[in-house]
Amino acid sequence: MRIGELAKGTGIDVETLRYYERVGLLQLPARQANGYRTYGQDAVERVNFIRHCRALDIGLADVRRLLDFVAHPEADCSDVNYLLDEHLVRVRAKLKSLRTLEKQLARLRTQCDADHRAADCGILQELVAAAHGEACACHQSGGNASLSNRKDGE
Amino acid sequence: MRIGELAKGTGIDVETLRYYERVGLLQLPARQANGYRTYGQDAVERVNFIRHCRALDIGLADVRRLLDFVAHPEADCSDVNYLLDEHLVRVRAKLKSLRTLEKQLARLRTQCDADHRAADCGILQELVAAAHGEACACHQSGGNASLSNRKDGE
DNA sequence: CTTGACCCTGAAGTTGCTATAAGGTTTAGT
DNA sequence: ACTAAACCTTATAGCAACTTCAGGGTCAAG
Numbered sequence: 451m452r453i454g455e456l457a458k459g460t461g462i463d464v465e466t467l468r469y470y471e472r473v474g475l476l477q478l479p480a481r482q483a484n485g486y487r488t489y490g491q492d493a494v495e496r497v498n499f500i501r502h503c504r505a506l507d508i509g510l511a512d513v514r515r516l517l518d519f520v521a522h523p524e525a526d527c528s529d530v531n532y533l534l535d536e537h538l539v540r541v542r543a544k545l546k547s548l549r550t551l552e553k554q555l556a557r558l559r560t561q562c563d564a565d566h567r568a569a570d571c572g573i574l575q576e577l578v579a580a581a582h583g584e585a586c587a588c589h590q591s592g593g594n595a596s597l598s599n600r601k602d603g604e
Numbered sequence: 605m606r607i608g609e610l611a612k613g614t615g616i617d618v619e620t621l622r623y624y625e626r627v628g629l630l631q632l633p634a635r636q637a638n639g640y641r642t643y644g645q646d647a648v649e650r651v652n653f654i655r656h657c658r659a660l661d662i663g664l665a666d667v668r669r670l671l672d673f674v675a676h677p678e679a680d681c682s683d684v685n686y687l688l689d690e691h692l693v694r695v696r697a698k699l700k701s702l703r704t705l706e707k708q709l710a711r712l713r714t715q716c717d718a719d720h721r722a723a724d725c726g727i728l729q730e731l732v733a734a735a736h737g738e739a740c741a742c743h744q745s746g747g748n749a750s751l752s753n754r755k756d757g758e
Numbered sequence: 759c760t761t762g763a764c765c766c767t768g769a770a771g772t773t774g775c776t777a778t779a780a781g782g783t784t785t786a787g788t
Numbered sequence: 789a790c791t792a793a794a795c796c797t798t799a800t801a802g803c804a805a806c807t808t809c810a811g812g813g814t815c816a817a818g
Contacts, residue, residue, distance in 0.1 A: 452795080452796075453795095453796075454795065463775085464796090465775075465776065465777080466774085468797095468798095469774075469775060469776090473774090484782080484784085484796080484797090485782085485796075485797060485798095486796055486797080487796085487797095504774090506708060506712070507705055509774090510774070519725070527725035530716065530725055531716055534712065534713050535713065537709060538706070538709050538713060541702065541705055541706050542706060544702060545699070545703065548699050548702060551659075551660060551695055552692070552699060554660060555660055555688065555691060556692065558660075558688065559685070559688050571673070571681035571684055606764080606765075607765075608763090608765080617806090617807085618764095618765090619806075619807065619808080620806065620807085622766095622767095623806060627805090638765080638766090638814060638815085639765075639766060639767095639813085639814090640765055640766080640814085641765085663804080663805090664804080
């Protein structure tokens with residue numbers, strides 16, 4: 451099959467397939483006389499493997515390592531475990547920070563609901579205050595601090 | 605203060621500060637005779653403002669818009685609400701997909717625990733089977749499918 | 759007077775694609 | 789036979805948000 455068919459069969463964009471080939475995830479395919487790439491069924495499986503790994507947000511470098519393991523069934527697979535554990539740690543860390551983030555954003559969002567002037571916007575005031583409080587948590591000079599651009603006619 | 609001090613005071617890398625200047629988040633600072641940048645206290649606050657927004661994963665383009673609001677206190681702030689709402693939607697969507705991802709990875713991880721050959725690795729088998737099942741959910745040819753590289757002496 | 763810590767600019771590298779330009783080939787329809 | 793659409797090719801640039809690198813200049817201390 452040609453690259454367009456492979457793309458349709460796997461749901462991966464043609465450009466992305468060529469990209470995967472370029473970075474060494476896909477083997478160099480055979481070429482027709484006109485230069486067109488030709489693939490067999492094994493390519494479909496390889497691309498689907500990659501797609502599944504990507505759906506799990508596994509980076510291309512790690513996908514390459516996993517493909518190497520598949521290619522070498524006699525190798526010890528403890529590295530596969532390690533790879534997945536590391537990845538799981540990353541995902542859980544991101545999950546945790548994202549949960550915190552959601553709380554902070556939601557709280558921030560409650561600070562301002564009606565339409566009014568930015569000077570009275572609770573959200574901006576909170577952000578400015580946070581920036582202010584960084585150096586010194588005490589003196590709030592009044593309105594919106596000294597972050598402004600000065601050149602007001604922009 | 606010079607850029608190194610600003611970096612230390614805010615926890616933002618020197619290179620990143622110069623980058624922020626280049627993309628217009630920081631105003632062009634005054635220069636000493638030797639060309640070194642000099643900053644005042646307002647720069648610290650501005651950088652901290654940026655840092656807080658970034659900690660909330662707000663993109664640089666949106667940070668720029670927020671800085672504009674701070675600079676123009678007379679403007680209507682309903683766009684600030686909108687910006688935050690949009691961001692909250694993005695964060696929640698990401699959170700949802702990440703939770704699913706974590707479950708899948710955790711389940712996959714349980715498929716293989718002891719050190720053994722890759723050929724017997726449950727994790728690889730699952731990924732290969734998933735790739736296989738894509739085209740046809742029936743025939744599992746046996747071991748680890750035809751994803752391998754063939755050129756085993758790599 | 760040299761060492762090391764700081765500063766400067768401009769450009770390239772990172773990740774995982776996506777998009778564009780500028781062509782060549784094939785296929786279907788008239 | 790001609791043409792237009794739909795495919796294929798390569799090489800190159802763009803995205804975010806930095807980070808790193810190359811190749812310098814400046815300055816205080818020993």
